[in-house]
Amino acid sequence: MSAKISRNDPCWCGSGIKYKKCHEAFDERILKFRQMKKIVPSRKMIKTRADIDGIKNSARINIAVLDEVAANIKEGMSTQQIDEIVYKTTTKMGGIPAPLDYEGYPKSVCTSINEQVCHGIPSEDIILRSGDIVNVDVSTEYNGYFSDSSRMFMIGEVSEEKQKLVRVAKECVEMGLAAVKPWGFLGDVGAAVNEHAIKNGFSVVREIGGHGIGLEFHEDPWVGFTTKPGTKMVLAPGLCFTIEPMINMGEPDIYIDDDNGWTAYTQDGLPSAQWEIQLVVTEDGAQVLTY
Numbered sequence: 001m002s003a004k005i006s007r008n009d010p011c012w013c014g015s016g017i018k019y020k021k022c023h024e025a026f027d028e029r030i031l032k033f034r035q036m037k038k039i040v041p042s043r044k045m046i047k048t049r050a051d052i053d054g055i056k057n058s059a060r061i062n063i064a065v066l067d068e069v070a071a072n073i074k075e076g077m078s079t080q081q082i083d084e085i086v087y088k089t090t091t092k093m094g095g096i097p098a099p100l101d102y103e104g105y106p107k108s109v110c111t112s113i114n115e116q117v118c119h120g121i122p123s124e125d126i127i128l129r130s131g132d133i134v135n136v137d138v139s140t141e142y143n144g145y146f147s148d149s150s151r152m153f154m155i156g157e158v159s160e161e162k163q164k165l166v167r168v169a170k171e172c173v174e175m176g177l178a179a180v181k182p183w184g185f186l187g188d189v190g191a192a193v194n195e196h197a198i199k200n201g202f203s204v205v206r207e208i209g210g211h212g213i214g215l216e217f218h219e220d221p222w223v224g225f226t227t228k229p230g231t232k233m234v235l236a237p238g239l240c241f242t243i244e245p246m247i248n249m250g251e252p253d254i255y256i257d258d259d260n261g262w263t264a265y266t267q268d269g270l271p272s273a274q275w276e277i278q279l280v281v282t283e284d285g286a287q288v289l290t291y
Contacts, residue, residue, distance in 0.1 A: 033234050039234065041236050041239050059289045065089045073153050080123055093142075097140065098141045113132050117208070117246050117272040118264050119262040120263050136150060144215070145214060148242055152274070165272075172247055175192040182283055183235060185234060189243060190209075193225040193243075203250065204252055211241060244275070247273050247274065248272045251267060
């Protein structure tokens, strides 16, 4: 916590409202959780109204880009063509593809097919075939604000097993979202995801998860999806993060491609599926910003 603010001073969030009418009660509640030895978000992790408005503007582009991919993705196209759709649509709307050159990543989007868990790199040599399932993960920067979401696409005739995996992966996100309660715990989200995946005979990747986002591409907190209820960070209103569990048909173990240093694969070679949304915790639940 920062130095104590007078009750009649402007609130630290930048709202222009007096502290006593803005975040004083919020800070008192945070202090009680801290005294209980719970993990609480810092003030810089709490998004202001202005921040949320900026993120929403970025999110509008992100959603539009995924809509454009959905309208054009088809059997026989290369994943490089998906990358071109993402780049052109994002930049035409005034945004910047957040993955491009991020820590050396070479493309504007991640395209992960079948046993690729995440961070698949688009290529002219990778062609979508009937029976494939592919995750397209789009992230956008607009006026300094970041948004992020991904969707699964089924190409041509997809097996019933893969269809179930894609469906359950989306349900896992929905279960995680339903578990977001103001002043609840981030661990509740992961527990709900993990329970639903296991109930359907699948497993959840442990090493890679969701993340805080908004003013930066990746912020705290890290969001795991094999957690226990009542653990991890307190879900204070204003906390903004992604729910993006990676659901494996087989075992949860993964490995990273030695050649490109990015793409994660299932260790057993069985398919993986992922959907991603971005949300902000509100006083009465959560607001979905991207999908």
